[in-house]
Amino acid sequence: MPTLENYLESNATRFEDELCDFVRIASVSADPNRKGEMVRAAQWVAGQLRSLNFTVEIIPTSGNPLVFAQSPHVPDAPTVLVYGHYDVQPAEPLEKWTTPPFEPAKRDGKLFARGATDDKGQVLSHIKSAEAVIKTQGKLPLNMKFLVEGEEEVGSVGLGEFLKSNAEKLGSDCIVISDGSQFAPGIPAINYGLRGIAYYEIHLQGPNRDLHSGSFGGSITNPANALAKILAGLIDEKGRVTIPGFYDDVVPLTDRERRQFAELPFVEQEYFRNVGVEGAVGEEGYTALERRWARPTFDICGLWSGYQGEGAKTVLPATAGAKISFRLVPNQTPEKIAAGLKRKLAELTPPGIQLEFIAHHGGPGVLVSLESPYIEAAARAIEFAFSRRPVFTREGGSIPIVAKFAEHLKVDILLLGWGQEDDNAHSPNEKFSLDDFHKAIKASAKLWEELAKISGEWRVESGE
């Protein structure tokens, strides 16, 4: 049998050709006219996995089908669940593409096509790595499950329903997801934490109609004034949220994490310059990276009241409203935040104002212990392929499906993004570095070997 390196090298062109085949399928989940392409993409993935001797099911959902596959059973070995998606974002605006979105084109070592990095190239890296291990070692050293959905770009409704009642079928020791980016070109990363979110809306009703700000101003509580006071009252002078108990459950940053963040090639002034600001305020005592990755926040996402048109209108508005979001970190929960927020809002609401509270979506954060052996296994696998140890990062945003996995499957999740920040994942000229593609296949192949070494004694505590 050939060595892994030899196999990867001699099959590199075919792997690229297969990725081209995959991205030619215009599986745009947002487009109701693409139902045929969705099925073709699911079948294409299923065919890949069947050729590796996996047991494959195409599972119908309320939307697009799930592809679920299991490798031949390996006794006394751990089980890994690989998640990905075969659907892609719409390609519009088409005129902004240098080459057509569904006709893959290679330029400067990159493959340009819709879905190249998000997520077809990354999904295929895991399939091809499994193939490489089988072809060079005769079989996989562990049990693999693949779950590839077709609705990630439109809310994962079908998968969400499936998850609720199929925890056993999806049972595993860890989950591997490659649907994101490295820290920077040449700097691979393991993302071990995501923030959660709690999103609310408040409506303030003052007088029963818009009033003349001259005739009534000063004597009737102005809902816009009240809204400013209420929202300002949710953050103190140190940039901390004032909701009672807000920080009670927050898992603090460890010294190791703070040190690792500080060692990253991240320059605050460059970060600020990139978004056009000269500095920022935030929670006192934390760096910009700590604030965006590992500390909870309060952000006003929308604000409205009174007259927003040209010129001046002397109105004392009847209503005012805001959409507000809190980014949560483990172990905060949207339910507890909502309860504290309601008490705080009641306290801040002045006479003359009726406040209506609306809860939108929410979900907890995710944090994998840096002490997890899965993390260390992934780090070794990445170092093997990329010739440098990965950095350990967290992400300020939420990935709803990851939060759902954490909630329902309760195992460690390895977020190994093989893409780059500038891959234009949701924009014209989406691309994926072919060098990253091949290194990803190599890292994944090594990952299965490393994961297979982990004894069954390790039991996870993540996802709380």
Added chain:
Amino acid sequence: MPTLENYLESNATRFEDELCDFVRIASVSADPNRKGEMVRAAQWVAGQLRSLNFTVEIIPTSGNPLVFAQSPHVPDAPTVLVYGHYDVQPAEPLEKWTTPPFEPAKRDGKLFARGATDDKGQVLSHIKSAEAVIKTQGKLPLNMKFLVEGEEEVGSVGLGEFLKSNAEKLGSDCIVISDGSQFAPGIPAINYGLRGIAYYEIHLQGPNRDLHSGSFGGSITNPANALAKILAGLIDEKGRVTIPGFYDDVVPLTDRERRQFAELPFVEQEYFRNVGVEGAVGEEGYTALERRWARPTFDICGLWSGYQGEGAKTVLPATAGAKISFRLVPNQTPEKIAAGLKRKLAELTPPGIQLEFIAHHGGPGVLVSLESPYIEAAARAIEFAFSRRPVFTREGGSIPIVAKFAEHLKVDILLLGWGQEDDNAHSPNEKFSLDDFHKAIKASAKLWEELAKISGEWRVESGE
């Protein structure tokens, strides 16, 4: 010669007929197709004054003509300038009118027509009172000037230009304006003060584009959060504006004023109930009436940022903005407020935010001393006609043309509203009580006599 009472009684029907003639002219200044009606209305007023032997000019402006008239000269007597307007609001929505807006109809002792109360009925009361004095006493006891414009409902542009260079022509000892309301039915009022206004707009620019509230939240200053803090910072916990020097020039309420306000038949709980609230916050230490009539304010008139649509969007907005107004009282000036506001805004603006400041319109407040003999003359005249002494009120709003008179003509202004709050001045089914019409004529006739008694020594200090 008949007595005044006899003359008014025997001519009452004709006066009403003439008012009907006046309101039949559809002099809607906002409607460019009504230029002919505008001229007809101006000529109608001019004809009325010419028949009293006044010297009448119809003065062209950039818009609709002014009617200016002077009575035959009376030596050693004071001069009064009566201001009013012959233009009216649009009548739409027409389907809401019980009878057509330009076909006057009498019901329940009221005349229903567009312009009945605003301002044709009130203008005509002064013309008919002059007629009554002339017909019962042979001549007017003082010098009268009439200035009746045709653009009050559209900004008084022509009059504004005229005022700048015709202060001498308009020279007088006091100005009488009847273009408003009594305190309540049966409770006539003299309004001796108006608030001014200073209206600004601020735009906050944070990052150079909308950012993901997850990826960036906490580490980049959110302009909506900053806006809430800035606006909340403009009012302190006692409801006082925090701009440096804001209260320095405020003319305080006198004990007499506070007592008079307190004696008015005004029930705060009814006032609140009428606008649908149970209470209000405001400047500490003042009643609702004092707050709305005689204290300066800060009101947010408009507010916007980020996402205002349905559902949730997790955005850290790039921009936020607000329209804000301050109601001013004598002797505050918009210029001084703007200077202090800019300093305060600079102090409140956090790192990461660029603030743009836009000044909209502004004007000072107006206050006539309650010690003015003109006020007392008007009080006696009103008591003569309405059989009760008027109450002394102020008004929270601004009347731009009154502020302009105060600025350019520097004489006491008597605001003697003959209408009622529920006259539907700018709404369908506008009306004017015929009883109020006749009492107004009688009060005006007495007013000319009372004003004539005032010696030339009194010199005014209002309008600063």
